[in-house]
Amino acid sequence: MSEKREDNFESRAFQTTVTAAGLLLWVASVADIAALREPTEQLTLLALVPLAIIVGMFPITFHLPSGLKFTTEKVSFTLSDAFTLLVACRYGVLPAVFLAGLEGFLSSRATVRRLSSNLFSSGMMSLAAGAAAAALAATLTYVFVGSNSFTAVACALLVASLTLLAVNVGLLSTLLALRHGDAVLSVWRKNFTWAVAMSLPTSTAASLMYLALQSGFVVVLVVGAPVLLTIYLFHRQYRDSVRSRIDALAAAHRQTVEALAVAINAKDAVTHEHVTRVQTYAAGVARLLGCAEAEVEALRAGALLHDIGKIAVPDYILNKPGRLTAEEFNQMKLHTVVGAQILSRVEFPFPIVPVVRHHHERWDGHGYPDGLRGEEIPLTARILSVVDCFDAVREDRPYRRGMTREQAVNYVLEESGKTYDPQVVATFLAHLPEFEAEIEVMRGAPAPTFGIEATERLSGAALAVAPAAGLAEDAPHAPEAAHASGERPLYDLAAALAACQTEEEKCAAFVGHLGQVVPADTCALVRVNEETGESRVALAAGRNASLLEGRAVRQDSGVTGWVLSNRKPLFNSDPKLDLPEDAAAHFTDYRALAVAPVAADRVLFGAIALYSAALSEYDARHQRLLCEAADIFARSLAAGRTEPPTDATAPQPKPARFAVTTLESNLTH
Numbered sequence: 073m074s075e076k077r078e079d080n081f082e083s084r085a086f087q088t089t090v091t092a093a094g095l096l097l098w099v100a101s102v103a104d105i106a107a108l109r110e111p112t113e114q115l116t117l118l119a120l121v122p123l124a125i126i127v128g129m130f131p132i133t134f135h136l137p138s139g140l141k142f143t144t145e146k147v148s149f150t151l152s153d154a155f156t157l158l159v160a161c162r163y164g165v166l167p168a169v170f171l172a173g174l175e176g177f178l179s180s181r182a183t184v185r186r187l188s189s190n191l192f193s194s195g196m197m198s199l200a201a202g203a204a205a206a207a208l209a210a211t212l213t214y215v216f217v218g219s220n221s222f223t224a225v226a227c228a229l230l231v232a233s234l235t236l237l238a239v240n241v242g243l244l245s246t247l248l249a250l251r252h253g254d255a256v257l258s259v260w261r262k263n264f265t266w267a268v269a270m271s272l273p274t275s276t277a278a279s280l281m282y283l284a285l286q287s288g289f290v291v292v293l294v295v296g297a298p299v300l301l302t303i304y305l306f307h308r309q310y311r312d313s314v315r316s317r318i319d320a321l322a323a324a325h326r327q328t329v330e331a332l333a334v335a336i337n338a339k340d341a342v343t344h345e346h347v348t349r350v351q352t353y354a355a356g357v358a359r360l361l362g363c364a365e366a367e368v369e370a371l372r373a374g375a376l377l378h379d380i381g382k383i384a385v386p387d388y389i390l391n392k393p394g395r396l397t398a399e400e401f402n403q404m405k406l407h408t409v410v411g412a413q414i415l416s417r418v419e420f421p422f423p424i425v426p427v428v429r430h431h432h433e434r435w436d437g438h439g440y441p442d443g444l445r446g447e448e449i450p451l452t453a454r455i456l457s458v459v460d461c462f463d464a465v466r467e468d469r470p471y472r473r474g475m476t477r478e479q480a481v482n483y484v485l486e487e488s489g490k491t492y493d494p495q496v497v498a499t500f501l502a503h504l505p506e507f508e509a510e511i512e513v514m515r516g517a518p519a520p521t522f523g524i525e526a527t528e529r530l531s532g533a534a535l536a537v538a539p540a541a542g543l544a545e546d547a548p549h550a551p552e553a554a555h556a557s558g559e560r561p562l563y564d565l566a567a568a569l570a571a572c573q574t575e576e577e578k579c580a581a582f583v584g585h586l587g588q589v590v591p592a593d594t595c596a597l598v599r600v601n602e603e604t605g606e607s608r609v610a611l612a613a614g615r616n617a618s619l620l621e622g623r624a625v626r627q628d629s630g631v632t633g634w635v636l637s638n639r640k641p642l643f644n645s646d647p648k649l650d651l652p653e654d655a656a657a658h659f660t661d662y663r664a665l666a667v668a669p670v671a672a673d674r675v676l677f678g679a680i681a682l683y684s685a686a687l688s689e690y691d692a693r694h695q696r697l698l699c700e701a702a703d704i705f706a707r708s709l710a711a712g713r714t715e716p717p718t719d720a721t722a723p724q725p726k727p728a729r730f731a732v733t734t735l736e737s738n739l740t741h
Contacts, residue, residue, distance in 0.1 A: 080251065085713065086247055086250055087188070090192060090199065090247075090458050091194075092195070092196060092530070094195020094196060094198035095194065095195050096172035096201045097169055097172065097173075097195075097199060098169055098195070098198045099154065100169075101167065101170035101173070101198075102170060104166040104167075104172055105167060109437065117159070117163070119169055120159065123172060124152040124155045124171055124175045125175060125178055125179075126172075130412055136492070141696070143392070149276045152172075152175045153172075153236060156168050156172045156204070157208070157232055157233060157236070159171050159202065159227070160204060160209075160232060161229060161232075164205065166202075168201045168204070168205040169724075171201045172201030173194045173195070173197055173201070174194070176194040176197030176198070178349060179193070189671060192247075196240060198233075199239060200236050200239040200240045200243070201235070201236065204235045206234040207228075207232050208228045208229065208231065211224075211227065211228040211231045212225070212612055214229045215228075215376075227366070236627060242260050242520075244263075245259040245264075246259075246260070259367075269469065278365050285553075289727045306342075309336045319425075321421070326428050330360045344465055346378050346464070346467065348514065349463050350456075350459055350460050351372045351376075351458035351512050352507055352510055353462070353463065353500065354371040354375055355371060356507050356634070357455050357459065357499055357500050357503070358371050358451075358512070359450065360499050361451065361496070362503055363452065363590075366423065367380070367423060367451070367452050368591060369421075369422040370420075370452055371427060371452050371455060373420070373422065373424050373427075374424055374427035374431070374452065375456065375460070377411070377415065377424065378411065378428050378431050379407060380410075380412075380414055380415065380425060380428065381407030381409065381411030381412070381414065381428070382411075385403055385406070386403065388645065394407035397609060402627070403464060403483065405432070405441060408432055412428050412429035414427050415428055421523045423450075425451060426450040426453055427450065429441065429442075431456045432457070433454075434490070435449070435454075435490060435491060435492055435493050436490050437475035439491075447620065449493075451496075452497050453495055454492070455500075457492060458497055458500055462480050475647055476569065481504075484500075484501065485497065485694055492594070501587075515716050517617075522548055537654045542574040561585070561588040561589040561697075562697070563591060563701060564585060564588065565581075565582065565585040565586070565588075565704060565705075566704050568581040568582075568584075569705065569708040570708070575709060575712060578705070578708055578709060578712065579597055579610060580611065582705045583597050583598065583612075586701055587613070587614075589635070589698070590666070590682060590694050590698045591684065591687065592614065592661065592684050593614050593618070593684050593686065594613065594614035594617060594659075594683040594684075595610070595613045595614055595617075595680070595681070596620045596681070596683075597609065597610050597611045597678065597679075597681075598611045598625050598632055598679045598680070599677065600676055603614050606624065606625065607623050607625040607627060607633075607636055607678065608622065608624050608625060613682075615685075616655070616658050616659065619655045620651075620655065623652070627733060630649060630650045631649055631650040631653070631665060631681075632679050635679050636669065636679050640669065641668040641669065641670055641698070642666075642690045643689075643690050644690055645669075646662070646684045647659050647662040647663070647665040648660070649665075650661070650665060650667070650681065654708075660698055661685045662684065662688040663685060663687065665681065665682070665683055666682045666684075666690040666698055667679055667680070667682075668680070668698050668699050668701075668704065670705055671706055671707035672707050672709070672710040673710050675710060679702075680698070680705075681700050
């Protein structure tokens with residue numbers, strides 16, 4: 073799958089050929105004027121040059137359209153073509169070439185400061201003017217048999233105007249088609265269709281000025297100035313409407329990106345900082361490797377949207393801390409295909425779909441979804457895979473600690489030539505200090521949100537709405553599929569909590585009885601301070617309990633921090649990932665970890681963490697029992713905080729005794 077480039081051999085050869093041919097024709101026109109023209113004609117032509125240049129100083133620039141969107145390629149219209157046609161009609165082919173070539177160079181220079189483009193513009197205009205003047209002369213000679221009536225001249229000027237447009241658009245479209253690998257005829261047809269309406273008024277202006285010229289030069293100015301001004305204003309109004317459409321499309325694309333970003337964040341949390349860093353890395357590498365600006369924009373959007381397909385992957389697979397089964401991994405692989413399908417429905421003005429579909433391909437051909445190898449993989453996808461991996465492995469995850477910078481560099485180097493494109497890796501690492509300096513500068517600036525925001529929570533009224541068919545009992549209160557052997561410890565726990573008066577007593581009872589519900593060598597109860605938002609281990613029991621009790625727990629670090637932040641349980645991560653380095657050394661023989669949030673009625677009280685050296689993992693039954701125990705404890709804390717109503721007739725809140733009654737019923741039936 074080859075990459076499209078702004079420059080290639082074919083386009084450079086074509087540009088050089090047109091430039092050389094046009095400049096040769098222009099030099100011939102200079103020689104003709106200098107050697108064969110009368111001094112009065114020479115002075116007249118020289119007098120027209122500044123007038124044409126002044127008119128050319130007010131170009132109307134348009135983005136070339138492509139389907140329902142506009143490309144970054146631009147084309148400029150000036151009203152000096154009317155003077156070119158008038159000179160062709162009055163003085164012949166070579167004087168028209170002289171004026172058009174000179175004006176083409178100067179007007180191009182006013183908009184693009186690149187000599188090769190300026191010379192190409194001059195050559196193209198020279199060839200187009202030569203062809204137009206020849207068509208005009210042929211029409212007058214062979215169609216109207218030498219007649220110089222106004223009707224004959226007007227028709228000839230119309231033919232010349234169409235010829236000028238056809239050659240101009242033809243040469244420019246051929247260059248663009250060769251640059252981007254498109255069909256020449258198709259590009260020419262598209263551009264000619266919309267450009268013809270922009271250029272036809274030029275022949276009308278030339279015809280009117282020719283008619284006025286019969287009465288003198290002053291009349292030409294009186295008639296020509298209003299006509300040219302009207303055409304200019306029409307062109308500018310059309311250009312502004314086109315630009316407004318481009319801006320509206322660009323805004324729609326930005327809003328689409330942000331909407332998709334919200335969808336991603338709902339399934340797979342992404343940080344602003346990660347996106348910003350990956351965008352900086354990817355854009356920098358892409359420019360160093362000569363990617364087009366559209367590809368750079370595709371990488372910027374791809375840094376945010378490349379995992380959009382994960383909305384089709386079940387949560388339990390995304391959040392699974394251990395290894396995936398073959399079936400689970402096959403489901404995970406689908407996120408590349410689904411993401412590409414989603415984004416292909418949006419007509420982005422940059423090629424983002426190949427980035428999303430192929431960012432998991434490998435250089436050695438062992439990637440997915442298409443098993444592409446080497447340079448078959450789109451360059452943009454190769455770039456994103458390197459920079460995204462480098463940044464991702466440096467971030468902490470609930471199931472692993474982040475690598476250091478040196479470790480991440482070594483990892484990318486080890487995978488170079490296997491997973492990653494060696495050229496991309498070498499370019500990225502060679503310029504890594506520059507990218508990091510750029511990121512450091514951006515730290516002080518307001519960070520873009522990219523549409524990434526916290527998912528809105530349901531209101532109390534929404535939570536109170538029940539389905540038409542009614543609700544089933546909550547699992548902790550009616551676990552029909554639960555094992556009876558696990559109900560008795562839960563019953564004992566609920567009874568112990570019901571007998572407690574203070575939160576401190578409930579915490580002690582919960583930690584004391586939890587070992588009967590779920591086996592563990594160490595238990596740590598983390599409480600959240602509602603005033604400060606800080607989290608700390610309030611109570612610990614078992615081996616090494618003294619190392620844990622009282623330690624602060626950050627909600628952006630470690631397994632327990634992740635559980636507190638996301639209010640979701642997490643099981644079977646490496647226990648050492650949840651501990652500071654000084655404590656981790658005492659837990660080297662621990663193999664299993666289970667953490668569950670303690671929350672009820674949208675209030676987060678904390679989390680409970682169990683560490684085990686005897687178990688290799690906490691199975692599904694352990695996980696269920698721990699979640700039920702945490703729920704019973706949370707409801708007990710919530711019930712204890714509910715103030716009794718002053719009205720004796722008001723309904724009383726359900727205390728923890730409700731759990732005791734339900735569990736007792738389950739045990740005796």
